Amino acid sequence: MNHADQAVRHLVHIRSMILRLERLLHDDDTGEASPVTSPDYWRSRITVLLATNLLPALEAKARVLLARLDTLSAASHSRTQQHPHWTSKYRSTSLGAG
Numbered sequence: 001m002n003h004a005d006q007a008v009r010h011l012v013h014i015r016s017m018i019l020r021l022e023r024l025l026h027d028d029d030t031g032e033a034s035p036v037t038s039p040d041y042w043r044s045r046i047t048v049l050l051a052t053n054l055l056p057a058l059e060a061k062a063r064v065l066l067a068r069l070d071t072l073s074a075a076s077h078s079r080t081q082q083h084p085h086w087t088s089k090y091r092s093t094s095l096g097a098g
Contacts, residue, residue, distance in 0.1 A: 007049055007058050011065065014042055018068050025075055039069045039076065 001009075021037065035041045046062050046069075054062060 003052065004055055004058065007052070007054055010045070010049055011058065011061055014045055014065055017042060018065060018072065021072055022068070025072060039073045043069050 017036065021039065021042075024037075043066060046066055050059065050062055
């Protein structure tokens with residue numbers, strides 16, 4: 001499998017996880033606090049991919065995913081402000097992260 005194929009697989013996986021996080025946020029379900037429920041975790045994975053000199057089309061897809069994570073983080077932060085009873089654990093590691 002070449003580099004481009006691996007990058008596509010990673011981006012597809014990351015995209016599916018972002019969809020899941022968006023669904024959880026939409027349903028107002030922060031789920032269990034873990035690294036993979038943090039938009040920052042997925043942002044760092046995309047950043048690593050971008051550092052590998054992706055093909056332009058794949059780089060564009062990666063940047064779209066980063067924008068979605070920014071939107072997700074902003075929405076999460078807004079919800080955290082609306083739900084101050086969420087624990088600091090949620091605010092720092094999960095969908096409640098700001």
